Amino acid sequence: MSQTRPQVTTVVNDRASVDAAIESRFSCRAFLRDKPVSRETIEEILSVARRAPSGTNHQPWNVYVLMGEARDSLSRKVCEAHDKVFADPSLAESYRENFDYYPEKWVSPYIDRRRENGWGLYGLLGIQKGEKAKMHAQHQRNYVFFDAPVGLMFTVDKVLGRGSLMDTGMFIQNIMVAARARGLHTCPQAAWDEFATVVKPHIGAPDTQVLLCGMSLGYADETAHVNTFHTPREGVETFTRWLG
Incomplete structure (x- = not known):
């Protein structure tokens, strides 16, 4: 598909909607399984996301989309391994x-933020420290895509450098923002990485590719208590240095 809009002259009139798409993105952990997402919508999202920048335009990302039995059978395999x-x-x-x-x-400060995130989520769900079985069950929710009807897996070729990881990260962020523009939510998931030896053969990814993460995509269950969990962000002054 060729680029038809003149990028340099395109005017974004609704700044508030762009900001809202970014700021309303969160790691959704409960989806409506019985509300499907069409292949056409997924293709639209990927088409928008492919405009992500990449060094020398080498576009390093690979995406595997799982729906239906392909999604379900992967979940069964990984849940079995996880158990x-x-x-x-x-x-x-x-x-x-x-x-x-x-x-x-x-x-610090990364370990502190990680602990705050973990215990904040578990506390919301009533899971106490030491309740390993409950922690295991909650962690396994990753491997059923939190009931989302669509799962995505992202890979890059092993021969590429670390810059390609940054490029793919921008591509993944584009997917999440484009999903919000269509009323969808997402959850990017590093949890799949430890089971790459199960995931890659299932999706047909060659050994020359490395699994970066998975993602759940669908319509959020707005009644689920877990979806009230939103992580804090540091103030701009914490990570910014003004020069000049």
Whole structure:
């Protein structure tokens, strides 16, 4: 599809809607399973998202869209593996992440924000420290895409550099914003990474690609208590240095 709009002269008249699409994005953890998203809508979202920038326009992203039985059978496979690891933690070595999404050693202030996020969510759900079975069950909600009818998996080729991860991140953000513009919600999920050895064969991703993350896509369950959980953000003054 060729670009038909003159980018340099396009005027965005409704700033409030653009801002609202960004600011209303959150990690939705309960979707309406019985309210499908059409393939046409998904293709529209991906078409918009592909305008994300990338170094030298090399467009490093690959997307795998899972719906119906493809989605359900992957969930069954990964939930089974997740249960096995819970029953026998020594099996975790069999499901090592192929992409170091998180650091090996956490330091402040990042560890503090992570703890605030984790205990904030568990506290909302009434899960107390040490209730491992309940934590396991909540974590496994990732692997059923929080009941969303659509799952997405994102990969890049292993030969590419770290800049490609930044490019793909911008592409993924575009997907989430474009989804909001269509009344949809999303949840980007690093949780799938540790089960890449299960995910990649299922989606047909070659060994030359690395799994970066998954994503749930659908209509939010507005009655679900878990969807009242919204993470805080640092003030602009915390991460900004003005020069000149």
